[in-house]
Amino acid sequence: MDTSMKTKFSRQREAIRKQLSGRHDHPTAETLYEELKEEFPRLSVATVYRNLNQLVESGEIAKINLNGPARFDYNPEPHSHFVCKGCGCVVDMSDNNDEALIAARKNFDGDIESCSSQFYGMCSQCIKETAQ
Amino acid sequence: MDTSMKTKFSRQREAIRKQLSGRHDHPTAETLYEELKEEFPRLSVATVYRNLNQLVESGEIAKINLNGPARFDYNPEPHSHFVCKGCGCVVDMSDNNDEALIAARKNFDGDIESCSSQFYGMCSQCIKETAQ
DNA sequence: TACAATAACGATAATCATTATCATTATCGC
DNA sequence: GCGATAATGATAATGATTATCGTTATTGTA
Ligand SMILES: [Mn+2]
Ligand SMILES: [Mn+2]
Ligand SMILES: [Zn+2]
Ligand SMILES: [Zn+2]
Numbered sequence: 001m002d003t004s005m006k007t008k009f010s011r012q013r014e015a016i017r018k019q020l021s022g023r024h025d026h027p028t029a030e031t032l033y034e035e036l037k038e039e040f041p042r043l044s045v046a047t048v049y050r051n052l053n054q055l056v057e058s059g060e061i062a063k064i065n066l067n068g069p070a071r072f073d074y075n076p077e078p079h080s081h082f083v084c085k086g087c088g089c090v091v092d093m094s095d096n097n098d099e100a101l102i103a104a105r106k107n108f109d110g111d112i113e114s115c116s117s118q119f120y121g122m123c124s125q126c127i128k129e130t131a132q
Numbered sequence: 133m134d135t136s137m138k139t140k141f142s143r144q145r146e147a148i149r150k151q152l153s154g155r156h157d158h159p160t161a162e163t164l165y166e167e168l169k170e171e172f173p174r175l176s177v178a179t180v181y182r183n184l185n186q187l188v189e190s191g192e193i194a195k196i197n198l199n200g201p202a203r204f205d206y207n208p209e210p211h212s213h214f215v216c217k218g219c220g221c222v223v224d225m226s227d228n229n230d231e232a233l234i235a236a237r238k239n240f241d242g243d244i245e246s247c248s249s250q251f252y253g254m255c256s257q258c259i260k261e262t263a264q
Numbered sequence: 265t266a267c268a269a270t271a272a273c274g275a276t277a278a279t280c281a282t283t284a285t286c287a288t289t290a291t292c293g294c
Numbered sequence: 295g296c297g298a299t300a301a302t303g304a305t306a307a308t309g310a311t312t313a314t315c316g317t318t319a320t321t322g323t324a
Contacts, residue, residue: 005270005271006270006271006321007271007272008270008271008272008319008320008321009271009272009319009320009321010271010272010273010319010320011319012272012273013272028310029310029311030310042273042274043273043274044273044274044275044276045274045311046273046274046275046276046311046312046313047272047273047274049310049311049312050272050273050312051272053311053312063199065197065198065199066197067195067197068309068310069309069310069311070310070311080236082236082240082242082244084242085245093236093240094239095232095235095236095239097249099231100227100232100249101251103227104212104214104225104227104251107226108214108225108251109256110214110216110253110254110255110256110258110259111253111254111259112214112251112252112253113217113252113253113254114251114252114253115249115250115251115252116249116250116252117229117232117247117248117249117250118247118248118249119233119236119240119244119246119247120244120245120246120247120248121242121243121244121245121246122242122243122245123242124241124242126242127242127243137299137300138292138299138300139300139301140290140291140292140299140300140301141290141291141292141301142290142291142300142301142302143290144301144302145301160281161281161282162281174302174303175302175303176302176303176304176305177282177303178282178283178284178302178303178304178305179301179302179303181281181282181283182283182301182302183301185282185283200280200281201280201281201282202281202282
């Protein structure tokens, strides 16, 4: 992408940003698109992808690659996620990777900038439902 | 998939297994396909995907989801990876997630089974080339 | 306010990775 | 060998994402 390009305001990007803010379910582009169609009946799914990519590129949001379509996180700060094997939900974990980073840097011949971890298992909700 | 199905031997699956064994570059299905075409000129890419999925399903190998096509790991034991932002290489890290697992379980209301971490940065090779 | 430059849009075609389908072939137990 | 069926190869189909392109909206300036 051309870095000399100065970004202009767009109602769509603003709406996408807002839609993603303050939530912790890490929605996909498709989910955001479906939700925003109400407010923007003419919205194109390409516009959602375009803007999400731009926001990721600028470091304002984060992209999460797991199985299936990419998910997006309003919080770009490195943090861990729990992925439920039952319902597929992706939940924020409140741990700091700092120790892992420090440990990893000791025996690695390169420059480690960041770390992202995923934990897998069953969320409390799914455990309940399985118990029935 | 039907669990009552007993798997039969296949030369192709054996070759895929062998091709993946003993290497640490975590190739994609496409890469393995290209490499195996020499030995199996009639090989279909669908066969590679089919068998890789089967091996993942049986827990014999692991699937790694990052940006781009999935990569496969002959080592199914949970371990961390370093992903180079320069060349895109994926390198094994010799750390144990046990501490991270124990810490995460303490303040999480659910059943955490496993953990996978990725470290991002520049590999030593890329650092050298950038310095030039 | 008008206007030129251009970023962003919406619609949709194209691409890429992966899976499904199906007729044929290979494996396996008898 | 023979029957049952898992696995294959070819290819169509799907799902996610990106590229294209003509139109629209934003922005800076006259
Ligand atoms: Mn998060
Ligand atoms: Mn590995
Ligand atoms: Zn769950
Ligand atoms: Zn590198």
